[in-house]
Amino acid sequence: MPVNLPAIETQTLHPIKGIRLGWTEANIKKPNRKDLLVIEIANGSSVSGVFTQNRFCAAPVTLCKQRLATGLPIKALVINTGNANAGTGEVGMQDAVATCEQVADVMSILPEQVLPFSTGVILEHLPMPKLLAGIPHAVANLKADHWADSAAAIMTTDVAPKAYSKIVEYGDNKVTITGISKGAGMIHPNMATMLGYLATDANISQSFLNEITKEITDVSFNCISVDGDTSTNDSFIIVATGQGESKPITSRDDEGFADVYAALVETAQYLAQAIVRDGEGATKFMTVSVKGARNVEEAKTIGFSIGKSPLVKTAMFASDPNLGRVLAAIGYASRECASLNDLDTSALSLYFGDVLVAEKGGRAASYKEEMGQAIMNEQEIDITVELNRGDEQATIWTCDFSYDYVRINAEYRT
Secondary structure (H helix, E strand, O other): OOOOOOOOOHHHOOOOOOEEEEEEOOOOOOOOOOOEEEEEEOOOOEEEEEEOOOOOOOHHHHHHHHHHHHOOOOOEEEEEEEEOOOOOHHHHHHHHHHHHHHHHHHHOOOHHHEEEEEEEEOOOOOOHHHHHHHHHHHHHOOEOOOHHHHHHHOOOOOOOOEEEEEEEEEOOEEEEEEEEEEOOOOOOOOOOOOEEEEEEOOOEOHHHHHHHHHHHHHOOHHHEEOOOOOOOOOEEEEEEOOOOEOOOEOOOOOOOHHHHHHHHHHHHHHHHHHHHHOOOOOOOEEEEEEEEEOOHHHHHHHHHHHHOOHHHHHHHHOOOOOHHHHHHHHHHHHHOOHHHHHOOHHHOEEEEOOEEEEEOOEEOOOOOHHHHHHHHOOOEEEEEEEOOOOOEEEEEEEEOOOHHHHHHHHOOOO
16 A cells, blocks of 8 residues: 555645546556546636656657647647557657547547557557547536546556645735646656646746746656656646636746645645655655755665665665665765766764765764664654765655565566
8 A cells, every 4th residue: 555645635636727638448458447538628728738758658648749749739639548659650650640639529629739648568559449438528527626546547556546735825915836746657757657746727828837847847747756667658747727816927026926736846845755654565655865965866766776676675664774785875876977977985974764874984972783673664764964074964754665566567568
């Protein structure tokens, strides 16, 4: 089961003015499960996205990037689960286009105003008759309060749906934010197979939304790792409908920017962390904080070096305070970040929870094995690395590797 991930309470997911969601059971991979979602976006909305950097990216990712670059208003998103439409060549692109054409026909909009998303098995073609037949049913089911069901409709190996909602008030303004995400395996930047959709009724200009979407991604979905594998389909979309009770936000100097930005980050981080908490077979949730770096790249590189190490992750599953595995992961981080070549290991300190476990290049004199064991026995484990070489820091979130991770992935296509 997910590690300390609260069940969704439908009544806490606030509708967003200008957004409606409709799902259906199209039987794309398995019968009797929600697997197709359409999101309707009101006229005048700003839409921005960040996508996987995997060179073998899926056809829907390529099409989304092309359509967002045109500047044409986006009026609908269509998401299918059960099939990634990745590694499918020209046929895959034709299928993505045909999916958008069907949505456009049913909703009386232009095909170029539809963004497609797919998630599931790679190297298999979409079952187009099922998908196309399901779209009219999803559109007929469009409602503003379908966030909880929509979270379930985009799941693959996820055990639990993931959603979060928040209301921000400042002065005479009120902004509502609601989002959903999916992912449990093949999770690692850039980006970390995940999908995320966040909507707000804030009035954020298109150009400014483009600017802050990447920033929000870098402190949320680009700070998680389940298994070190970057998917072919990763996508994170932010929609700002502008239909709420707030003044326009076009720059960092505008009233309410700090409050709205913080709430967007909070929502994105919750959705990102929920993916890790529901990581395939996960039994431990780990927060790795790296402080005192010369730059953020150094801090993130060391954080991910620890967080994606199979040896560290299996030790965490076993509740084994194996300090050597963490130190080794810190030490070889320079392979991916050249500025770490002069890392002074005698100057850094390592903490498990609030327990100092290593300093001056070796085990801390005050450390006793039972102290580390007590930390490792917990479901949530904090690891902090103090580099003492600068003023920058970064935090990443990861999970352990259990027997179930192997089982789930061994059985993935069966």
